Amino acid sequence: MRAESALPSSTPPRAIGIVAGAGPLPSELAGQLQRQGVAVFVVALEGFADERLLAPYPHCTVRLGAVGALLAALRQHHCRDVVLIGPIKRPHWRAMRPDATGALMLARLGKAIWGGDDHLLRAVVKLLEGEGFWVRGAHEFLASHVGDPGQQGRHSPDQQAMADMRQAARINRALAAEDIGQGCVVRKGQVLAVEALEGTDAMLARCQGLVALAGGVEGERAGLLYKSAKHGQDIRVDMPALGPETIRGAAKAGLAGVGYEAGSTLLIAPDETSALADRLGLFLYGLQL
Amino acid sequence: MRAESALPSSTPPRAIGIVAGAGPLPSELAGQLQRQGVAVFVVALEGFADERLLAPYPHCTVRLGAVGALLAALRQHHCRDVVLIGPIKRPHWRAMRPDATGALMLARLGKAIWGGDDHLLRAVVKLLEGEGFWVRGAHEFLASHVGDPGQQGRHSPDQQAMADMRQAARINRALAAEDIGQGCVVRKGQVLAVEALEGTDAMLARCQGLVALAGGVEGERAGLLYKSAKHGQDIRVDMPALGPETIRGAAKAGLAGVGYEAGSTLLIAPDETSALADRLGLFLYGLQL
Numbered sequence: 131m132r133a134e135s136a137l138p139s140s141t142p143p144r145a146i147g148i149v150a151g152a153g154p155l156p157s158e159l160a161g162q163l164q165r166q167g168v169a170v171f172v173v174a175l176e177g178f179a180d181e182r183l184l185a186p187y188p189h190c191t192v193r194l195g196a197v198g199a200l201l202a203a204l205r206q207h208h209c210r211d212v213v214l215i216g217p218i219k220r221p222h223w224r225a226m227r228p229d230a231t232g233a234l235m236l237a238r239l240g241k242a243i244w245g246g247d248d249h250l251l252r253a254v255v256k257l258l259e260g261e262g263f264w265v266r267g268a269h270e271f272l273a274s275h276v277g278d279p280g281q282q283g284r285h286s287p288d289q290q291a292m293a294d295m296r297q298a299a300r301i302n303r304a305l306a307a308e309d310i311g312q313g314c315v316v317r318k319g320q321v322l323a324v325e326a327l328e329g330t331d332a333m334l335a336r337c338q339g340l341v342a343l344a345g346g347v348e349g350e351r352a353g354l355l356y357k358s359a360k361h362g363q364d365i366r367v368d369m370p371a372l373g374p375e376t377i378r379g380a381a382k383a384g385l386a387g388v389g390y391e392a393g394s395t396l397l398i399a400p401d402e403t404s405a406l407a408d409r410l411g412l413f414l415y416g417l418q419l
Numbered sequence: 420m421r422a423e424s425a426l427p428s429s430t431p432p433r434a435i436g437i438v439a440g441a442g443p444l445p446s447e448l449a450g451q452l453q454r455q456g457v458a459v460f461v462v463a464l465e466g467f468a469d470e471r472l473l474a475p476y477p478h479c480t481v482r483l484g485a486v487g488a489l490l491a492a493l494r495q496h497h498c499r500d501v502v503l504i505g506p507i508k509r510p511h512w513r514a515m516r517p518d519a520t521g522a523l524m525l526a527r528l529g530k531a532i533w534g535g536d537d538h539l540l541r542a543v544v545k546l547l548e549g550e551g552f553w554v555r556g557a558h559e560f561l562a563s564h565v566g567d568p569g570q571q572g573r574h575s576p577d578q579q580a581m582a583d584m585r586q587a588a589r590i591n592r593a594l595a596a597e598d599i600g601q602g603c604v605v606r607k608g609q610v611l612a613v614e615a616l617e618g619t620d621a622m623l624a625r626c627q628g629l630v631a632l633a634g635g636v637e638g639e640r641a642g643l644l645y646k647s648a649k650h651g652q653d654i655r656v657d658m659p660a661l662g663p664e665t666i667r668g669a670a671k672a673g674l675a676g677v678g679y680e681a682g683s684t685l686l687i688a689p690d691e692t693s694a695l696a697d698r699l700g701l702f703l704y705g706l707q708l
Contacts, residue, residue: 301597301599304593304597305594327609
């Protein structure tokens with residue numbers, strides 16, 4: 131703090147840099163920070179970021195491969211703290227069209243790019259830190275979005291759902307050791323689906339067809355989606371998130387609710403998410419491990 | 420053996436009972452046994468068994484819920500050894516329409532029916548053994564179908580594929596502890612898909628769309644499907660199997676090959692499977708753990 135106040139008054143104020151992937155979280159973060167009076171600058175990743183949602187905030191757009199342009203934009207707008215937020219899919223290197231710095235970085239990242247997601251993200255964090263940036267977690271600024279423990283909204287999980295949730299938590303833990311997804315669907319003790327590269331929405335979509343195979347009947351609600359962070363993962367850069375889309379997908383799949391690991395999952399638009407769960411008759415529950 | 424030979428000559432010869440689920444393995448087993456001069460009697464499970472393939476063998480058809488009829492058929496045809504073979508999906512209890520014995524059995528199986536697959540199968544084995552039958556594994560009679568260690572066919576896995584295979588084996592082992600599927604797809608260190616209730620074919624189908632997300636390019640073959648038994652599972656009743664359909668699915672998904680745990684995986688129509696892998700340019704490899 132002393133260093134901050136000792137800055138000469140001509141030094142431009144710092145902004146928090148937001149490197150924006152897909153979905154509504156980057157714009158929610160930008161809005162939240164602006165409401166707190168904090169300056170932001172958004173680097174929207176071309177082909178991933180929702181530029182319509184980001185339009186109200188100071189921003190520029192760069193290709194994922196244009197690492198040099200990305201670093202220059204962050205520096206030019208006096209960002210020291212940088213938040214990486216919103217999912218991106220790993221493109222083929224030919225599609226990346228790296229700029230000069232990008233090519234250098236790709237070479238430096240080397241094999242990490244093709245390893246599990248954790249390896250890549252750890253390498254990206256190291257790279258940014260090597261360039262003098264401080265990588266911060268979205269949850270540090272979006273405290274209101276971090277899933278609380280216990281029942282959210284009006285509906286409670288019954289005893290079977292609580293048992294399913296504990297089983298799902300065990301499964302995610304076993305998978306985390308292999309750097310796989312952050313979600314699975316358990317229904318009355320049976321594992322309907324496990325998430326890998328396809329993502330949560332695609333996993334929920336396939337559950338619609340699996341409930342009948344698992345002995346379910348039309349209209350019956352049972353089972354749940356469970357999301358959690360991979361243990362040992364750096365939640366600064368890949369914190370699991372769920373929102374209205376997740377609730378809608380879970381409802382379509384005939385599930386009774388959605389569970390998440392309290393304290394390490396971001397709720398997108400938390401009020402809307404909880405209200406939608408209420409309206410569709412699903413529980414929303416934060417498991418404290 | 421002494422007991423066998425001491426039987427009075429009027430005692431009808433014993434037959435091996437085959438309780439047939441879906442796919443070609445039940446008929447392959449029946450054919451194999453008949454060629455060895457062993458009598459068989461097949462109980463085809465309605466809605467699952469391929470009755471066209473089973474037509475050449477002495478058989479009857481019963482509903483899954485008609486447990487009384489099933490036991491009576493096995494007894495009437497002098498079966499003591501019984502093989503359960505071919506996948507069945509767990510139906511809803513209302514669709515089972517159990518007969519009197521079936522209702523009794525369902526009550527006795529109780530919660531096991533809705534637990535993981537292992538719980539159910541262990542309960543079914545116990546039930547059959549309680550009725551005086553000896554449950555035998557298909558691999559005891561189909562030794563020629565049990566996957567050998569090492570390279571099958573013409574194509575060899577490269578170094579990356581061997582690393583992917585070892586990673587896949589670790590994943591299946593982690594999942595086995597939670598009684599989940601027997602398969603996953605790994606491509607250059609990235610986990611594309613993990614199998615739960617949807618089955619291997621559906622998992623392979625979704626990989627077609629995921630390879631691009633994982634940075635793959637059209638026409639490039641990389642990654643593999645790996646199948647293994649759940650460790651600690653009773654391979655008498657749920658041995659993983661792969662065959663021509665599996666090879667076709669892996670090829671469509673752009674994979675370089677198929678790996679399996681040697682000694683605990685059944686190859687359906689092994690010669691045809693291996694020849695198809697050769698023709699489509701895929702390796703087929705038995706990992707020795």
